[in-house]
Amino acid sequence: MSAPSPNDRKLLGRLPLPEHRYVADALRTETVGGVLLLVAAVAALVWANTFGASYDSVSGYHIGPSSLGLDLSIQHWAADGLLAIFFFVAGIELKRELVAGELRDPKAAALPVIAALCGMAAPALVYVLVNTVGNGSMDGWAVPTATDIAFALAVLAVIGTSLPSALRAFLLTLAVVDDLFAILIIAIFFTSDLNFAALGGAVAGLVLFWFLLRKEVHGWYVYVPLALVIWALMYNSGVHATIAGVAMGLMLRCTTREGEEHSPGEHIEHLVRPVSAGLAVPFFALFSAGVTVTGGAIRDVFTQPVTLGVVLGLVVGKAVGIFGGTWLAARFTRAELNPELRWPDVFAVATLAGIGFTVSLLIGELAFADDPRLMDEVKAAVLIGSLVAALLASVLLKLRVRRYRALIAEEERDDDQDGIPDVYEEHTPEYHLRMAEIHERKAAEHRERAQLAGASRDEADRPA
Numbered sequence: 001m002s003a004p005s006p007n008d009r010k011l012l013g014r015l016p017l018p019e020h021r022y023v024a025d026a027l028r029t030e031t032v033g034g035v036l037l038l039v040a041a042v043a044a045l046v047w048a049n050t051f052g053a054s055y056d057s058v059s060g061y062h063i064g065p066s067s068l069g070l071d072l073s074i075q076h077w078a079a080d081g082l083l084a085i086f087f088f089v090a091g092i093e094l095k096r097e098l099v100a101g102e103l104r105d106p107k108a109a110a111l112p113v114i115a116a117l118c119g120m121a122a123p124a125l126v127y128v129l130v131n132t133v134g135n136g137s138m139d140g141w142a143v144p145t146a147t148d149i150a151f152a153l154a155v156l157a158v159i160g161t162s163l164p165s166a167l168r169a170f171l172l173t174l175a176v177v178d179d180l181f182a183i184l185i186i187a188i189f190f191t192s193d194l195n196f197a198a199l200g201g202a203v204a205g206l207v208l209f210w211f212l213l214r215k216e217v218h219g220w221y222v223y224v225p226l227a228l229v230i231w232a233l234m235y236n237s238g239v240h241a242t243i244a245g246v247a248m249g250l251m252l253r254c255t256t257r258e259g260e261e262h263s264p265g266e267h268i269e270h271l272v273r274p275v276s277a278g279l280a281v282p283f284f285a286l287f288s289a290g291v292t293v294t295g296g297a298i299r300d301v302f303t304q305p306v307t308l309g310v311v312l313g314l315v316v317g318k319a320v321g322i323f324g325g326t327w328l329a330a331r332f333t334r335a336e337l338n339p340e341l342r343w344p345d346v347f348a349v350a351t352l353a354g355i356g357f358t359v360s361l362l363i364g365e366l367a368f369a370d371d372p373r374l375m376d377e378v379k380a381a382v383l384i385g386s387l388v389a390a391l392l393a394s395v396l397l398k399l400r401v402r403r404y405r406a407l408i409a410e411e412e413r414d415d416d417q418d419g420i421p422d423v424y425e426e427h428t429p430e431y432h433l434r435m436a437e438i439h440e441r442k443a444a445e446h447r448e449r450a451q452l453a454g455a456s457r458d459e460a461d462r463p464a
Contacts, residue, residue: 011335011338012166012167012170012337012338029277030153031150032277033150033273033276034151034155035158036277037148037151037357040282040286041289041357043286044285044286044287045289045290045293047290048290049293052292058074059073059287059290060073060074060075061073061074068232068236069236070232070235070236075287078284078288079284079287079362079365080235081231082280082281082284083281083284083362084241084244085245085272085280086245086280086281087179087245087249089273089276090179090183090246091248092252092254092272093249094176094179094180095249095250096269099254102169103177107333111170111326111330112170112173112176112177114329115322115326115329115350116325118321118328119145119318119350119353120145120146120178120321122317122321122324123144123314123317123318124144124313124317126144126309126313127312127317129309130313131305131309134309136305136309137305139368140309140310140368142185143367143378144310144312144313144314144317144385145178145313145356145360145363146358147318148175148356148358148359148360149172150281152175152352152353155355155390156397161401161404163349163404164340164404164408164411165411166338166340167345167349171349171353179359183242183243183246186240186243186366187239187240190240193238195236198233198234198237201237202230202233202237205229205233206248206251209223209230209251212226213253227244240366252265252268254266284358285357285361288361288365289361289379291383292376293380297380301384304377306374306377306378306381307378307380308381310381311381312385313385314356314382314388314389315354315385315389317354318354318356319347319350319351319392320350321350322349322350323343323347323350342400344396344400348393348400349393351389351396352389354385354388354389355389355393356385356386356389357383361379364379
């Protein structure tokens with residue numbers, strides 16, 4: 001065997017400590033939000049299939065100032081309004097990844113970018129092939145391209161399985177890149193007739209937002225009203241309103257300066273993420289996932305080309321695309337897989353990424369806005385495809401659960417109790433000195449206990 005090249009790199013290797021902590025904190029919030037998302041989706045299905053008339057009445061109820069072009073239904077407020085918060089957080093995540101995370105280094109970024117691109121191209125290709133053969137509509141090609149990180153983490157929480165940090169970071173970075181391309185798809189393919197006056201106003205508002213940030217003007221009372229004005233102008237421009245959230249998120253500074261523990265972007269993300277994960281996304285799910293489920297509807301999902309393309313795109317396209325993209329990235333960048341992991345682990349995570357709930361539902365609504373019946377069928381296909389992907393991923397991940405627990409225990413081990421996992425210190429002289437002191441102290445305590453025990457025995461054996 002030839003000696004490894006100096007250019008060889010580890011694929012899915014250990015994260016730097018700051019990144020390890022950031023990923024753990026971000027995914028902890030997303031897991032809680034994912035469970036709420038799951039509850040909201042179930043509630044929507046129960047509501048729509050038991051009291052369908054009231055569900056339609058509430059979701060279709062209009063509220064808002066019509067003079068400003070914002071007389072929207074509750075469902076539209078959830079999709080166009082609250083999801084802007086979700087995309088605002090996605091914009092901050094993307095900015096942070098670009099300047100301080102996995103996407104900062106072009107070589108390191110190659111893996112998640114290639115995997116995400118293949119994980120979007122393959123589902124779209126599967127959809128196109130199914131609908132070409134079945135003579136279906138091509139309008140829904142983008143529906144199965146998205147990954148829902150919150151729902152994926154909720155599945156992990158429900159089945160009681162966690163992932164080693166490298167796989168968790170891979171899944172999070174995949175979702176961030178996935179969100180970027182989903183945003184581009186929405187902006188390019190689902191923009192209606194443009195109102196250039198409103199669009200110009202939105203751009204002017206974004207420029208003002210950027211200028212205030214550069215001048216380090218502080219105060220939520222400045223930015224929140226400005227953000228609402230930008231959002232309203234973007235909505236009336238014909239460009240999907242969630243783009244405003246992404247643009248503002250990308251403008252925040254996500255690098256730390258001297259004396260700062262966290263960058264402004266990370267601080268704002270820490271404040272807004274719970275609102276996004278705990279309110280905005282579950283509320284959207286409540287008024288988007290409510291489709292009528294019958295035996296005939298489920299049969300149609302697997303027999304109609306549009307819905308079958310969505311299901312196969314999520315279940316087959318995502319898994320094959322992400323796994324294949326990862327393998328190709330490893331093959332052509334000469335990166336070696338982390339020896340603690342195996343390729344079946346990558347395939348299990350790729351299968352888990354087939355859960356495409358939130359953004360897939362949004363794109364489904366945009367793609368079939370003129371055909372409510374087909375829109376509901378596509379939503380049902382998204383739900384079923386995500387459920388099948390979740391079940392398959394659960395089985396694959398459960399097969400390796402003992403190995404994952406051992407890896408996580410090793411990652412979190414802190415024998416010297418200094419708050420830093422030992423795996424990040426094992427090669428430093430200070431760590432070995434502390435460990436030597438700990439072992440010496442334990443040995444001294446053991447000798448002292450032995451001496452006390454011996455003295456007690458001597459006292460008991462002494463004649464009265």
